[in-house]
Amino acid sequence: MNSDNMNGRRVMIVGGSSGMGLALAKLLVGEDARVHIAGRSAEKLAAAAEKLDAAAKPGQVTTSRVDIADEDSVKALLSDPVDHVVVTAADVNGAYFPIADFPVKSAWDVLGTKVIGPWLVAKHAARVMERGSITFTSGIAAYRPGPGSSVLATANGALEALARTLAVELAPIRVNVVSPGWVDTPIWDDLAGPAKHERLAAMAARLPAGRIGRPEDIALAFRAVLGNEFITGTTLHVEGGHRLV
Numbered sequence: 001m002n003s004d005n006m007n008g009r010r011v012m013i014v015g016g017s018s019g020m021g022l023a024l025a026k027l028l029v030g031e032d033a034r035v036h037i038a039g040r041s042a043e044k045l046a047a048a049a050e051k052l053d054a055a056a057k058p059g060q061v062t063t064s065r066v067d068i069a070d071e072d073s074v075k076a077l078l079s080d081p082v083d084h085v086v087v088t089a090a091d092v093n094g095a096y097f098p099i100a101d102f103p104v105k106s107a108w109d110v111l112g113t114k115v116i117g118p119w120l121v122a123k124h125a126a127r128v129m130e131r132g133s134i135t136f137t138s139g140i141a142a143y144r145p146g147p148g149s150s151v152l153a154t155a156n157g158a159l160e161a162l163a164r165t166l167a168v169e170l171a172p173i174r175v176n177v178v179s180p181g182w183v184d185t186p187i188w189d190d191l192a193g194p195a196k197h198e199r200l201a202a203m204a205a206r207l208p209a210g211r212i213g214r215p216e217d218i219a220l221a222f223r224a225v226l227g228n229e230f231i232t233g234t235t236l237h238v239e240g241g242h243r244l245v
Contacts, residue, residue, distance in 0.1 A: 004227035006033040010082045011226070013037050014068060014121060015089030017044040019185035020137070022051070023215035024086060024222045029056045038066040038077055039089065068117030069109075071124075078124040083132040084226050085125045087118045090137065090187065096148040107151045114155035119162060126170050133174040135225050136163055138235065140181045143243050160235050167233030174232035178221045181239025183213035209240030 011028055015021040016037030025035050029052050037052075039045050045063040052061045067073040068089050078085075091113045094106035118136045125134055141149045142156035159177060166175040182203050192199045204212045221238040225231055237243065 006031040009033045011084045014087045017048040020215045020218040021088035023219035036062045069112035074120040086135045136177045138179045164233045177235040181242040207240040
């Protein structure tokens, strides 16, 4: 089967109940992939499944709860064969503090979600995969950090190093990273609150692309990585030129 053909392929999206992960799930459902979305919130998973089921065939979309930082939870999630795994899970609540005030627990929580979690996913996914791909999500903070983002920038940089290492260790399974810039996702509801739209508009004016990213932009990047058997150990930047300014 052509690797670019997702018809019948088993794709797991950890963090697929909202934002970029949900956009990817919608794209893959339209290509007749078998999509499994996993996340921590049963409520969000149910809402996402309802949206996806409107365009899906019976049984095409399945869901399960997972705590990505808990090995038993991840092991249970990855008990059946899968062709592609994408990790978009991110929790930025408590991710921004000046280093002098950064609570150690908050730092560990960020690293658990952004680094240890993907590491656990790769560890257990490799046991149920023969080929296919594992794709992580880093972010612009690794390249254009700002005050208060010391742990998030560290996590994103570490994730990219992890992917390069696993691309060698787990071959022929391909391991890559998609690195988004500023994207209009529900995360900004928590970060900016009522000022979200004004803040995103100001950010858009700074980018060569002239706008903020959309979840669908990132979904297309994930899709390209999933379908190309010659991409491994690579970070694909989808950030509207943010690294240039």
